[in-house]
Amino acid sequence: MASGMAVVAAVYLYRATKRRRQRPSLCDRLGGTPGPIPYFGFVPRSSEHFLYGLEILADTYGDTFAIKIMGQESVVLTNYETIKGVLKERPHNFIRAFNKDKLLPIPGMLTAEGEEWKRNRRLAAPALNEHNSAEMVPAMAVVAKRLVRQLRTLDCDGRVVWEPTNWLMLCSLDVLCLTTFGMDFYFLNPDGITVPPGSREIAQSIFHFVEGSIYILDFSAILPSITRNRFPWNLNPIIKKFYASIDRLNKFADDLAVQRRAEWEGRERSDLLSGLLQLDKHDFEGNIVTLFFAGSETTSAALSWCLYYLCLYPDAQARAREEVDILGHDPETNDDLDQLPFVESCILETLRLKSPVPLLVNETTANVSVRGHEVPEGTWIVTLTGKQMRSNAEGGSSFRSAFLLADILFGIRAYK
Known part of the structure; x- marks a missing residue:
């Protein structure tokens, strides 16, 4: 080493x-x-x-x-x-x-450049317009109420002690999966609902990917070489789990594409997923995986800071x-x-x-x-x-x- x-x-x-x-x-x-x-x-x-x-x-x-x-x-x-x-x-x-x-x-919007980036953005941007964003609000409300019930389970003598960054990350992932994929993995599960088979593995892969992405970007300006999936750097458990999570999430994206194309055959849709389905297999996988990072960590961090300021003032x-x-x-x-x-x-x-x-x-x-x-x-x-x-x-x-x-x-x- x-x-x-x-x-x-x-x-x-x-x-x-x-x-x-x-x-x-x-x-x-x-x-x-x-x-x-x-x-x-x-x-x-x-x-x-x-x-x-x-x-x-x-x-x-x-x-x-x-x-x-x-x-x-x-x-x-x-x-x-x-x-x-x-x-x-x-x-x-x-x-x-x-x-x-x-x-x-x-691949995907985060890692694409030039004409490739323009194409990815052109297909995804319409899904995030005002009309489509407004249609996501009811699903967000469902998850928000679920978060409230989850926090109530932490009550101890009338007080709730919680770490916003952790719980809001789970909340953000639930919102992302419901609004983008139409699937519920119950990252927040205060009601003890039985989750679908394989959901736990996917959830674990998402966490490993987010953790690994943060770790890699932390080292991007210092020693980018140590983030590679090769010896001896892949002896690092964070790096090892990160690359394994990409393989698992790519498989999830492929299965999702097959399922959604069958369900939506002959119907016009303007949501984010239908826009991304117009990309080739490799770009579609990359954008789905990217969404887990870009759509969860940043959102939970912003909400955590907002709660901090409301407590401070x-x-x-x-x-x-x-x-x-x-x-x-x-x-x-x-x-x-x-x-x-x-x-x-x-x-x-x-x-x-x-x-x-x-x-x-x-x-x-x-x-x-x-x-x-x-x-x-x-x-x-x-x-x-x-x-x-x-x-x-x-x-x-x-x-x-x-x-x-x-x-x-x-x-x-x-x-x-």
């Missing part, structure tokens, strides 16, 4: 030295720092260290600066207009950095409760949700302060211009979207529960 790490470090050192000889320093043109470690620059210990370290450096060097990250020439951005320009060009002059190394060995919690009490019943339809603008404002404010994706790392595929400076091909462009959303121009870093309420009442609602 030690010799393997030494080889990986040597390869990175060689790459860093080679780049240094071939390219002029971006720090001289954009400002910034080469980093604390010669040749390597900034070496993050974890994804959290990577994010917070760059945010602290942005406070020192401004909204555009250069730095070496693991020997990789990089430009870090926090300016809104500059970030917007990069994201707009992404299918053309930028690719996601983790896609270059194929860290997630699955009791006045906001009281106002949210009052709004639901005025509704008079548990929300079950999209029209019901429209009557809860303050609750929606709290959720949007949470997303502003605690973005599920606080940074994006793209790599240039051609020479590009950033703030009037030429940036060569092969440079990482790190956009700190989370920090930008907490800027004074966007509302600052404090939770302001009614900050977006006017937009909801007079902007978004009027647009609807």
Whole structure:
């Protein structure tokens, strides 16, 4: 294991030295720092260290600066207009950095680039329009009530102690399976319902895939090689279970496709699954597997932070409760949700302060211009979207529960 790490470090050192000889320093043109470690620059210990370290450096060097990250020439951005320009060009002059190394060995919208990405998005996007999203609300309400019953089983002397991140992950997976696949695996099962055969195995595979995806993306900027499904890295139980889960979930996707095509023969449908069924077998499998990660972990994290803020600000919690009490019943339809603008404002404010994706790392595929400076091909462009959303121009870093309420009442609602 030690010799393997030494080889990986040597390869990175060689790459860093080679780049240094071939390219002029971006720090001289954009400002910034080469980093604390010669040749390597900034070496993050974890994804959290990577994010917070760059945010602290942005406070020192401004909204555009250069730095070496693991020997990789990089430009870090926090300016809104500059970030917007990069994201707009992404299918053309930028690719996601983790896609270059194929860290997630699955096809689909998350890992596709260029024309392939456009095709995947074109088929999936209509299923998430306002009309189809509204039709998902009753199923979401079923799962929400199930969560309430589940939490009541934890009652001890009138108190419920629970970990939102864990239970909300199960809740998100139930919503995903019901709304997208029309199947219920009862990840939340307060009523002791007998689950269908094979459901437990699929549920376990989903958890292993989500856990492995988080682990792999954590190491994407540090040592991507150790996430591969080869010796000695696959001795790591997280890596081993991750790749085994992909095989199991691909089989689930194939069975689902056969079942749904038989059920829907001759009928027109506009939901997400029917759109994805137009893809070839490999892309369909990849998108189904991707949904388990993209549709569960981020949602549960956002909801957990929202609950945290409502606990931290009791006045906001009281106002949210009052709004639901005025509704008079548990929300079950999209029209019901429209009557809860303050609750929606709290959720949007949470997303502003605690973005599920606080940074994006793209790599240039051609020479590009950033703030009037030429940036060569092969440079990482790190956009700190989370920090930008907490800027004074966007509302600052404090939770302001009614900050977006006017937009909801007079902007978004009027647009609807």
